[in-house]
Amino acid sequence: MATVDVREPDIVIRGRKVVGGVVEGEALVTQQTISGWGGVNPMKGEVIESHHELRGQSFAGKILVFPGAKGSSGWSGVFHMTRLTDKAPLGMLFNITTTKAALGAVVLRVPTLTDFDIDPLDHIETGDRVRIDADKGEVLVWKKSV
Amino acid sequence: MVKLSDDERAMLDGRDGAAVQKAMELLVRYADALGAEDFVYTNNVAGVPGSSPQWVKEYYAADGGDYRAVFSRFDLDSDEVVDVPRMNAFSCHLQGGMDPSMWQEQGMTEQAFANFQQDEAEVAAHGIQVLKTCTPYLAGNVPVMGEHCAWMESSAVVFCNSVIGGRTNCEGRESTSAAMLANRIPNFGFHRDEYRKGQHRVRVDVPVDSIFEWGMLGYFTGGAVEDTIPVLDGAISEQSLIRHKHFGAAAASSGGVEMYHMVGITPEAPSMEAAFGGAARGETFIYGPEERRAVYERLNSIGSSTDVDYVMLGCPHYSIEQIAEAARLIEGRKVNANAELWIFTSRAVKATAEASGYGDIFRAAGAKLMTDTCSAISQAVPKGTRVAALDSAKQVHYLPAMMGIEGWYGTTAECIDAACSGKWRGSLR
Structure with a gap:
């Protein structure tokens, strides 16, 4: 995938591979954990949980940056369905490894990293350009504000 | 990468057929995603294997659009469709989408019911126990202390770990379906002493x-x-x-x-x-x-009108003890003309309830004893419902938000009073 940026990345983050692959896109960041079943509408790839800061926003085609998964055991099933409806995230970065988040990433088959050297939630903002090279365990970030 | 025993290697190499091979492939991807070092053996798996709404079957139309296609492509996340044999592990189907006889009252279509029946026949044909409940431990699957399980359903998972001392993570649909075939689950989290x-x-x-x-x-x-x-x-x-x-x-x-x-x-x-x-x-x-x-x-912040038109009991599914209590509270009374009372349980417990005479008491009162599902899972409430009364903190957490209705939380007695009077009179004493 060609990158539009010719400049060096502003930040480089290293992590552990959850699912391999390389992808580049725009970040959607939340400081709140995400529920799958009852928290996401898989037909739209949209967060629907009441009081969630991403409520009404879609992660389809975005790099989803979030602390981790919570809620029902239907997490993987709901995220898996977003793959069927073409509303899946492009890639994922999460801090807390749970069975829900790990299985969800596996069946989404999107490049995913966890266990970072520095916290992506402190360094990536919604709208930043992010390149995940999960095979190398590397995240490159170009800040939108620079 | 996760360490494999000789047996696990042979399953991955196809010794036990294509479905077990695909199950093992998925479990290896999952174990690596978790960073697990190896697998534990499990012979106690509870999930929702192969059951799917019609649109998912249609999505896999090119693969046959049937149970086999959904189990292969969705449950095992396989790129190929494989023949799915009887499950190898002791396997249980958790809750489903509708009551098997009162589905019309729940607003389900003929087509959705036909799909439900077809899935259930396939589940049974694959050697999976049709428990159809979120409380498997009340319907014939009671783990023992230290037993490695692979369960879905957060309320059953917390019960298994905390009350019984069984060991399970909060598994998902794909990992439980794979574990049913491969008798393995990643050795991660609650399977390990230090994590408990x-x-x-x-x-x-x-x-x-x-x-x-x-x-x-x-x-x-x-x-x-x-x-x-x-x-x-x-x-x-x-x-x-x-x-x-x-x-x-x-x-x-x-x-x-x-x-x-x-x-x-x-x-x-x-x-x-x-x-x-x-x-x-x-x-x-x-x-x-x-x-x-x-x-x-x-818990009561989403209730404002005291005109209750729906009372739902049975989240998690009622035990026979709770059904006996509800029957005692409603015996000789009638559900209000402006309200409905639906009580949810498993098929096993319903059979005991009928044998014990509680079914007759509920029918005489105009209450409905339903199985398999609940209002949150099936997204089914009586037509026109605006205000619900619930005796479950979990259900009041989910149902009003999902259905756009008001909800009250109270005791079972307050809920049954609301069903009979059509008025919410609950309070904290």
């Missing part, structure tokens, strides 16, 4: 002695400790299966608690020190009169 120790303390200062109080304490606990392991001590008494069932379901929905310890009560907490695996650590949260009132108000 308490992280925060909850000190209970007000008497928690009824199922209503246990549910509120559970809802408070999940909000306080989120997805960590709480150790509770203090004024908790009158433990019983149904109280643990309500506590765990509430804590799992408000915070994602998958295991809890109660000092002197649950099996892995003979003492505070044992529960924490050494000295107490983490934060201490106090549950006193103010916290109790705040939880009650939070």
